[in-house]
Amino acid sequence: MEYSIGEFSRLTNLGIHTLRYYEHENLIMPKRNSSNRRCYSDKDLAWVEFIKRLKDTGMPIKEIQRYAELRAKGDLTLNERMEMLTVHCESLNEQIKVLQEHMAKLDDKIDFYRQKIERTSKG
Amino acid sequence: MEYSIGEFSRLTNLGIHTLRYYEHENLIMPKRNSSNRRCYSDKDLAWVEFIKRLKDTGMPIKEIQRYAELRAKGDLTLNERMEMLTVHCESLNEQIKVLQEHMAKLDDKIDFYRQKIERTSKG
DNA sequence: ATACAATGTAGAGTAAACTCTATGTCAAGA
DNA sequence: TCTTGACATAGAGTTTACTCTACATTGTAT
Numbered sequence: 001m002e003y004s005i006g007e008f009s010r011l012t013n014l015g016i017h018t019l020r021y022y023e024h025e026n027l028i029m030p031k032r033n034s035s036n037r038r039c040y041s042d043k044d045l046a047w048v049e050f051i052k053r054l055k056d057t058g059m060p061i062k063e064i065q066r067y068a069e070l071r072a073k074g075d076l077t078l079n080e081r082m083e084m085l086t087v088h089c090e091s092l093n094e095q096i097k098v099l100q101e102h103m104a105k106l107d108d109k110i111d112f113y114r115q116k117i118e119r120t121s122k123g
Numbered sequence: 124m125e126y127s128i129g130e131f132s133r134l135t136n137l138g139i140h141t142l143r144y145y146e147h148e149n150l151i152m153p154k155r156n157s158s159n160r161r162c163y164s165d166k167d168l169a170w171v172e173f174i175k176r177l178k179d180t181g182m183p184i185k186e187i188q189r190y191a192e193l194r195a196k197g198d199l200t201l202n203e204r205m206e207m208l209t210v211h212c213e214s215l216n217e218q219i220k221v222l223q224e225h226m227a228k229l230d231d232k233i234d235f236y237r238q239k240i241e242r243t244s245k246g
Numbered sequence: 247a248t249a250c251a252a253t254g255t256a257g258a259g260t261a262a263a264c265t266c267t268a269t270g271t272c273a274a275g276a
Numbered sequence: 277t278c279t280t281g282a283c284a285t286a287g288a289g290t291t292t293a294c295t296c297t298a299c300a301t302t303g304t305a306t
Contacts, residue, residue, distance in 0.1 A: 004252080004253080005254095016252095016253085017296070018293090020254090021293080021295085035301085035303080036253085036301090036302090037253060037254080037302085053225050053228060055293095057222060057226075060292075061293065061294095062292095078239060078240050079240060082233060082237065085229060086233060089229050092225070095222065098179070099179075099180060099215065099218065099222070103180075103212065103215055103216065103219065105176060106180070106215070110208050110209060113201055113204065113208070114205065116198075116201060117202060127282080127283080129282065129283080138264085138265075139282095139283090140266070141263090141264065141265080143285090144265085158283085158284095160272095160283060160284080161283085183263090184263070248305100249304100250303100250304090250305090250306105251303090252302085253300100253301075253302075253303095254301065254302090255298100255301105256299095257298090258295100258298095259294105259297085261292100262293105263291090263292100264290085264291090265289080265290070265291100267286100267288075267289085268285100268288095269284100269285085270283105270284075271284070272284095273280105273282095274280090275281105276277100276278085276279085276280100
């Protein structure tokens, strides 16, 4: 299947402006039809979903750009891309660990509040 | 103990400019000495560490501002502050869950790469 | 033929959270 | 006394990632 930018925007939940911006930043390169309109494919769809995953886990656009660049070069860059993902996963792991620690501390604080409020309402 | 802004900057790992910015945004209100210099206390230190925790878990400055405002009003706002923290913890929980899902998918992708590379190097 | 909705480009504007610059004050050491 | 160096304020500039505006084309329904 092929999609116009409007359809693709609905499919991906990314605004039309955002899609054009991503293209400008060389993250996506949809084909064009005879009238210069963008034609997004299912492959583009899978790729955008992956981009969203990278973004949502904190990878900056610049780095996704680098990844996209490697991807465009084909299988010769498989190693390098795997390396990037591996490094990213390690930092994500760390990120999750830190958030869990914060979570524990915040839970403690909530307990502390609960007790303080109890005491206050009694006193 | 009391600290000058320079000392406090080193203690908190927040730049001097950032500390002044936080004050401008009403997050911190250090006392001043006779020459109008800021005097940070140990209480300010604990408070800044807490602000950092909120920030690092994704709470925007505006919301921390609101929390600081309540804090400044004293014990009458304990309930409201606990409510804020509770809501924040729920979203943090969700955030962690999402990240863990992303992590699993990225790990899958890395495995996929590993196999593809193996096949490629053999073929 | 014409209106209109979707699309195209180029470039300006926005929001958040800093970060830096310019300029001035002030206490302490040479 | 003079000169640093830390600090003060006000306001400008930066970065990231969009988001929007202005204006030109194009495809389709009337």
